[in-house]
Amino acid sequence: MIYPIVAYGNPILKKEAVEINEGEDIKGLIKDMFETMEKASGVGLAAPQINKGLRLFVVDSNLMIEEGSGEKGVRQAFINPIILDEYGEEYSFEEGCLSIPEIRAEIIRPEKLTIEYFDEDWNLHEEEFSGMTARVIQHEYDHLEGILFIDYLKGLKKRMVKGKLMEISKGKIATDYRMLYP
Numbered sequence: 001m002i003y004p005i006v007a008y009g010n011p012i013l014k015k016e017a018v019e020i021n022e023g024e025d026i027k028g029l030i031k032d033m034f035e036t037m038e039k040a041s042g043v044g045l046a047a048p049q050i051n052k053g054l055r056l057f058v059v060d061s062n063l064m065i066e067e068g069s070g071e072k073g074v075r076q077a078f079i080n081p082i083i084l085d086e087y088g089e090e091y092s093f094e095e096g097c098l099s100i101p102e103i104r105a106e107i108i109r110p111e112k113l114t115i116e117y118f119d120e121d122w123n124l125h126e127e128e129f130s131g132m133t134a135r136v137i138q139h140e141y142d143h144l145e146g147i148l149f150i151d152y153l154k155g156l157k158k159r160m161v162k163g164k165l166m167e168i169s170k171g172k173i174a175t176d177y178r179m180l181y182p
């Protein structure tokens with residue numbers, strides 16, 4: 001099932017997501033989230049973006065990895081994740097979001113992280129990720145905390161996107177995927 005993507009302005013995007021009961025069967029939801037993400041040409045999707053306030057996101061960072069970079073992408077689900085540490089050199093990269101189409105901005109994040117999470121079979125993992133995969137995870141994790149990438153913008157940059165954000169929240173935008181407007 002392909003879900004509509006929740007657009008900027010919907011209150012669920014600003015709420016902290018709740019933990020999923022351990023052992024709950026959410027494999028169908030995870031499959032649907034991957035399908036929804038792929039239909040929208042995304043590399044990550046958090047449950048709040050499909051109007052479900054759950055601590056769950058999926059990523060497929062393979063599309064972000066440059067050939068020959070030596071970096072390894074992942075395609076997996078993260079259930080009840082906790083970022084334990086973020087470290088390494090901070091760097092800037094232009095980010096976008098399926099919930100905020102047509103707006104992109106340079107966001108500074110640390111290059112590495114350690115995260116604890118359950119996979120779809122409820123196996124507990126603690127892993128380190130770096131580069132583009134870490135960035136996608138950080139972006140999606142922020143969604144679970146009610147943080148959007150535009151929340152990192154300051155001053156003039158924030159004022160410059162304000163009009164476009166209003167258009168998005170009113171549904172005055174065209175996308176190649178279905179959206180759910182506030």
